[in-house]
Each structure stands twice: as C-alpha cells, then as structure tokens.
Amino acid sequence: MKDLLMFFVHFILLSLILTVSGDEIVYGQLSETVVLPCTFNPNSNEIIIHWQRSNGQSSDIIVHSYYHSKDHLEKQNVTYQNRTSLFYSDFPKGNASLELRHLRLEDEGVYKCYMGKEYNVNLKIISFKNFSLNRQNTTTRLECAAWDVHLLPSITWSDASGIINETNRTEVKTDRLMSVISEINITNSSQVYQCQIHNSVPNLNWTGIWNMTDPLNKVEGDEAVLQCDIPHSLNVKNIRVTWSVAGKKPFACVDNISEMLENSRFSWVSVNNHQTNASIILKNLKISDSEDYVCNISSHDYMQLRVTSLTVAKVTTDKMENRYRYEFISLPIIAAICIGIGIGIYCFRRTRKGMNGNNQSSDSTEMDQLNS
Numbered sequence: 150m151k152d153l154l155m156f157f158v159h160f161i162l163l164s165l166i167l168t169v170s171g172d173e174i175v176y177g178q179l180s181e182t183v184v185l186p187c188t189f190n191p192n193s194n195e196i197i198i199h200w201q202r203s204n205g206q207s208s209d210i211i212v213h214s215y216y217h218s219k220d221h222l223e224k225q226n227v228t229y230q231n232r233t234s235l236f237y238s239d240f241p242k243g244n245a246s247l248e249l250r251h252l253r254l255e256d257e258g259v260y261k262c263y264m265g266k267e268y269n270v271n272l273k274i275i276s277f278k279n280f281s282l283n284r285q286n287t288t289t290r291l292e293c294a295a296w297d298v299h300l301l302p303s304i305t306w307s308d309a310s311g312i313i314n315e316t317n318r319t320e321v322k323t324d325r326l327m328s329v330i331s332e333i334n335i336t337n338s339s340q341v342y343q344c345q346i347h348n349s350v351p352n353l354n355w356t357g358i359w360n361m362t363d364p365l366n367k368v369e370g371d372e373a374v375l376q377c378d379i380p381h382s383l384n385v386k387n388i389r390v391t392w393s394v395a396g397k398k399p400f401a402c403v404d405n406i407s408e409m410l411e412n413s414r415f416s417w418v419s420v421n422n423h424q425t426n427a428s429i430i431l432k433n434l435k436i437s438d439s440e441d442y443v444c445n446i447s448s449h450d451y452m453q454l455r456v457t458s459l460t461v462a463k464v465t466t467d468k469m470e471n472r473y474r475y476e477f478i479s480l481p482i483i484a485a486i487c488i489g490i491g492i493g494i495y496c497f498r499r500t501r502k503g504m505n506g507n508n509q510s511s512d513s514t515e516m517d518q519l520n521s
C-alpha cells in the first residue's frame with residue numbers, strides 16, 4: 150500500500166516537472182535483446198526509475214519500476230514479465246537504461262523513462278534474421294531475401310569474377326513492413342556465389358554463400374564422407390549447422406546446445422567438435438541415396454550452403470570386373486610360383502641323391518613336408 154502511494158506521489162511529482170525531450174530511435178532485432186537508453190543525475194539521494202510505454206489511451210503500460218532500492222514489478226504488464234532488467238551496478242554512474250529481451254513485433258512503440266525528466270525512446274523492431282538463400286531448382290536459381298524490414302536493404306550478388314546482376318526482384322509490402330526477394334540464375338555450378346545484404350539504418354550486413362563441392366561417385370555398400378568444415382572466420386559460438394537432402398526437412402542438425410541425427414546409417418566425422426567440422430559419414434550406401442546433400446552453416450549474419458552431389462552406382466558390374474581383373478593378373482603368377490617350386494624340389498632331390506645315396510627314408514619325409 151505504501152509502495153503504491155509512493156508510486157503515485159512520484160508519478161504526480163514527475164508529471165509536474167516533466168520536460169519532453171526529442172524521441173531517440175532505437176532499433177531492435179526480433180527475438181534478440183535491446184537496451185533502451187536513459188540517464189539520471191547520480192547525486193540524487195534516492196533512485197526511482199519508472200519505465201512505461203504509451204498505450205495510445207489515457208493510461209500507460211507499466212514496463213518496469215524500481216524504488217526503495219529494489220524492483221517493483223507487481224504492476225508490470227504481463228507481456229513484459231521476465232523480459233526486463235536494469236543495470237543495477239551502473240546506477241552509481243547514472244545509468245537507468247532498460248534491457249528488454251526476446252523482442253516481439255508488438256514491442257514496437259514509444260517508451261518513457263521517468264527520472265526527474267522524461268526521456269522518450271522510440272523502439273523499432275526489425276526482423277533482420279529472416280533471410281534465406283534458397284535454391285529453387287537444383288541447378289538453376291538462387292534466392293536471397295530480406296523479410297519484414299522497415300527500409301529496403303541493398304542486395305548485391307557476386308561470384309569469383311565480381312559483381313553480377315540479379316535476374317529477378319520481387320518486393321512485397323505489408324501494412325508496416327516490407328520484404329524483398331532477389332534471384333540469380335546459376336550459370337556455372339562450380340562457381341561460388343555470394344549474396345550480400347546491406348542495411349544502412351541500422352548498419353547491418355548479412356552474407357549468403359552458395360558453394361557446390363566436387364561430386365561424389367560411389368557404389369552400393371560403400372561409405373561416403375560428406376564434407377562440411379566450418380570456416381574459421383565465423384564466430385564459432387553461435388553457429389547452427391543443418392544437413393538436408395535438397396528441398397527436404399533436415400535429417401541432422403547441431404548448434405551449441407543440441408544435436409540431432411535422424412538416420413542410423415549416418416554418423417558425425419568429428420565426435421566432439423561439430424563447431425569446426427560438421428562433416429558426416431553415410432554407411433552402407435544404397436542407390437536411393439543418390440541425392441544433392443546440403444550442409445547449411447548459419448549464424449545471425451551468415452549462411453553458407455555447401456552442396457555435395459552424391460551418385461551411388463549398382464555394385465555388380467564394377468565388383469565383377471574387379472574380380473576378373475584380379476584372376477587375370479594372379480593366375481600366371483601362381484603358375485610361375487608352382488613351376489619354380491617344382492624345379493627347386495627336383496634340383497634339391499638331385500643334389501641330395503648325388504651327395505648321399507643311403508639316406509632314402511629321411512629324404513622321403515622331407516618330400517612329404519614339402520608337398521603338404
């Protein structure tokens with residue numbers, strides 16, 4: 150009750166001395182964390198911080214309150230529960246900034262920080278994470294897209310020889326946000342293609358890379374190593390790797406908290422260190438394993454699609470040919486060895502006979518041993 154009274158007293162006082170400063174615009178990424186800035190005079194004797202959000206109606210939404218040296222979240226709107234905190238150790242520096250986590254699109258709006266002075270912070274949410282580099286058809290088209298952005302970013306395609314022009318662009322507008330999809334035709338599948346998305350406000354970049362590795366040719370029953378090493382340049386902590394057959398749901402994935410491997414014929418090459426080597430081994434190959442395998446390495450600002458084309462051939466013709474070739478080579482060798490041994494024995498017996506004609510019995514035992 151006393152707290153509630155305090156709240157209203159402060160509220161009225163603050164409302165009287167309130168001076169509205171210009172809105173500061175802060176951008177936050179969907180599902181990430183943002184810091185809404187606010188400062189106060191660190192020399193004040195008691196710290197009272199109220200973060201509220203205008204509702205478009207008479208009463209504001211309570212986002213976070215602090216007084217009597219602790220948080221008071223009894224009146225906090227449930228949509229902000231467990232998502233807010235202040236920088237308590239920075240209070241002596243006059244820092245009243247609010248940390249808001251797991252951002253949602255609905256969080257967009259004007260936030261007010263009451264600190265003897267009213268600060269307005271205009272929070273805009275961008276969904277910058279949702280980019281995709283899609284292969285529309287196995288060899289023909291690559292798609293690079295930025296979904297749900299406030300301003301259209303620039304999209305640049307390049308290959309080893311430099312910038313290439315997009316072949317198609319689609320722009321979609323929803324009531325608040327925009328999306329853009331840029332496409333190119335792949336003219337050379339052994340080329341590495343890169344898509345760079347650049348957003349000026351806020352300054353953010355995203356890179357997508359398409360990399361087709363050398364095709365693998367195997368026969369039934371063999372095993373194949375599908376290579377996927379993680380580039381050193383990436384921030385190792387937040388990488389996610391998924392393996393899939395082109396156009397299907399992933400059958401394997403790994404990130405820093407979990408891993409999944411659906412098929413018992415698959416295994417990781419590196420048992421512990423998936424964050425640097427996510428290659429997998431496929432055992433007991435079948436004809437039906439002939440597919441394009443896509444290793445998708447991604448972080449918040451990067452995606453590389455590493456594509457390996459696997460072809461599994463029938464075992465019979467190949468193995469038979471091998472056996473015939475083996476026999477063809479080995480028969481004369483075996484014959485030569487037999488003839489050699491025969492001549493050796495003949496000479497040996499002749500010498501022994503010539504030197505010691507009496508010792509017939511021991512000679513025959515030796516002969517038996519040689520024959521066996």
Ligand SMILES: *[C@@H]1O[C@H](CO)[C@@H](O)[C@H](O)[C@H]1NC(C)=O
Nearest residue numbers: 184186187188236239244246
């Ligand atoms: C307050 O502190 C946090 C964490 O150290 C920092 O990110 C933020 O920029 C600070 N804000 C101000 C206004 O100093």
Ligand SMILES: *[C@@H]1O[C@H](CO)[C@@H](O)[C@H](O)[C@H]1NC(C)=O
Nearest residue numbers: 209210211226227228255256
């Ligand atoms: C809580 O906030 C939401 C908007 O984020 C609003 O629609 C709702 O009315 C608020 N609830 C209360 C009890 O103020």
Ligand SMILES: *[C@@H]1O[C@H](CO)[C@@H](O)[C@H](O)[C@H]1NC(C)=O
Nearest residue numbers: 226227228229230231232233
């Ligand atoms: C906030 O956290 C508490 C304790 O962990 C939990 O009981 C509550 O359901 C959470 N609220 C929301 C809205 O997630």
Ligand SMILES: *[C@@H]1O[C@H](CO)[C@@H](O)[C@H](O)[C@H]1NC(C)=O
Nearest residue numbers: 278279280281282296297328
């Ligand atoms: C991106 O967002 C759009 C629309 O919100 C959705 O349809 C699509 O599945 C998303 N793509 C990815 C890769 O998350």
Ligand SMILES: *[C@@H]1O[C@H](CO)[C@@H](O)[C@H](O)[C@H]1NC(C)=O
Nearest residue numbers: 284285286287288289290335
């Ligand atoms: C995909 O490409 C193949 C040739 O590479 C073509 O025959 C087929 O029609 C294409 N499919 C679509 C949906 O464009």
Ligand SMILES: *[C@@H]1O[C@H](CO)[C@@H](O)[C@H](O)[C@H]1NC(C)=O
Nearest residue numbers: 306310311312313314315316
């Ligand atoms: C790309 O487009 C620009 C102008 O639209 C043109 O001048 C240039 O020649 C094109 N480049 C290629 C490689 O087609």
Ligand SMILES: *[C@@H]1O[C@H](CO)[C@@H](O)[C@H](O)[C@H]1NC(C)=O
Nearest residue numbers: 316317318319320330331332
């Ligand atoms: C460009 O993309 C749109 C939407 O997918 C499609 O309707 C259109 O036919 C495409 N144009 C070309 C030249 O491929």
Ligand SMILES: *[C@@H]1O[C@H](CO)[C@@H](O)[C@H](O)[C@H]1NC(C)=O
Nearest residue numbers: 286289290315316333334335
């Ligand atoms: C790109 O490929 C589509 C079919 O997949 C074709 O219709 C179009 O003309 C190609 N564009 C260029 C610039 O090669």
Ligand SMILES: *[C@@H]1O[C@H](CO)[C@@H](O)[C@H](O)[C@H]1NC(C)=O
Nearest residue numbers: 309310336337338339340341
């Ligand atoms: C395809 O790309 C590879 C690698 O960059 C290059 O060596 C080869 O000459 C290219 N082929 C054609 C037909 O452009």
Ligand SMILES: *[C@@H]1O[C@H](CO)[C@@H](O)[C@H](O)[C@H]1NC(C)=O
Nearest residue numbers: 345346347348352353354355
């Ligand atoms: C994004 O790329 C542009 C141009 O390549 C560069 O000027 C800018 O600094 C980059 N931004 C970030 C956050 O790396």
Ligand SMILES: *[C@@H]1O[C@H](CO)[C@@H](O)[C@H](O)[C@H]1NC(C)=O
Nearest residue numbers: 341358360361362363376380
């Ligand atoms: C493309 O893949 C090869 C391995 O197949 C790798 O060595 C190379 O670094 C990759 N290219 C890029 C640009 O990451």
Ligand SMILES: *[C@@H]1O[C@H](CO)[C@@H](O)[C@H](O)[C@H]1NC(C)=O
Nearest residue numbers: 386387388389404405406407
């Ligand atoms: C990976 O770990 C970092 C902290 O080490 C965490 O912030 C991040 O959310 C984790 N990423 C995933 C995809 O779980």
